[in-house]
Amino acid sequence: ERRKMIVVEKSGYHDSVYISAAQIFQGIRTEKRRDRALVRYGDDSVSPMVTPHDEHSHRAAYELAFSALKCQDLLEEILLDSCVYPCLSLPDELTSLLVVMLYDLQDRKFEPRKVVDEEEPVAEVREVEHYLHRYTFKTKLAAAVARCRIKNDALSIEDILPETIQKQQQRASTLPLCVWVNTLKISLQDAFRELKEEGLTKVESVADLDHCTYCVDQHCPDVLFFPSSLKEKLLNSDLFADCKLLLQ
Missing domain, CATH: 3.30.70.1170 (Sun protein; domain 3)
Structure with a gap:
């Protein structure tokens, strides 16, 4: 009997992958000057520390974190343009989680997560997911992504990335x-x-x-x-x- 796929394409990830990706992103994100930083990240990574149980999920966490890193400026712009950020109900320590989950959410066209999670749910992931999926916020985020794409005449936010990054991705993909x-x-x-x-x-x-x-x-x-x-x-x-x- 074949094993279940750990990651279902365009359908989201397990909670532990999001938490791990947020922890990785927190450590590699681009630091901005305090007077220019409109999006605030906490000093510490997301807690509790969660490590994916298998190599597939571990790799997925790194891929998600680095995808969010490539689009960090765009994702922050979308959060601000949609007025979804700042959020009084989410502490700064969850901003990295908010960013990586936003990247994944827009990547699957704002469709609900379909992964059947066999792990213990992570409260922080469920909290951010609920926040992003509130009807008004989800609509505002989708509209902000659309405005960003239209402004840059792009099919996706990946197409808005600097040319040097796009060339690196093209080389790596071959x-x-x-x-x-x-x-x-x-x-x-x-x-x-x-x-x-x-x-x-x-x-x-x-x-x-x-x-x-x-x-x-x-x-x-x-x-x-x-x-x-x-x-x-x-x-x-x-x-x-x-x-x-x-x-x-």
Whole structure:
């Protein structure tokens, strides 16, 4: 029986992912001069400290945090333009959580979260989620996002990012994925067999990589390369869930 996907595309994340992403974002966010900072972040990260239970969720938290970081200025502008911020009911210590959850909310077109959370609910996440989903605020946020896109003639806020960041993203998206076979848990031959069962074909070199293919590194036989388009499929496979394959 196949495992449930940890992250459902465009449907939100578990509470622990949001909390972890907020903690990461709090540590990497762009600091602004006090006299120019219209959005205030608390001195400490979100509490309580929550660590995702598996590699997939841990990676999702980092991806969410860095996505919010790329769009920090735009997200802050949306919060201010919509008058959703400042919020007297949310302390400054929850601003990082507010920002990462806003990024995710607009990324899934303001649709409700559909993940069935099997973990203990995190009060701070539910509080911010309830705040963002209040009808008037949700409408104002969607309108602010639309105004931001129209002003910049963009289909999404990702398209408004500086050209240098967009080029970096484009380059990164074309690089092959590097994956290590954890031979403590699976042999190379068994890994190849399971990949074949997943519909993947082994090819000779990186130059031959196509949609459903992979190749073995010429110098390290326990290192595999996959097309970047297979990232979601791989991360949600049993091989990754069982830590038999590890993304480098």
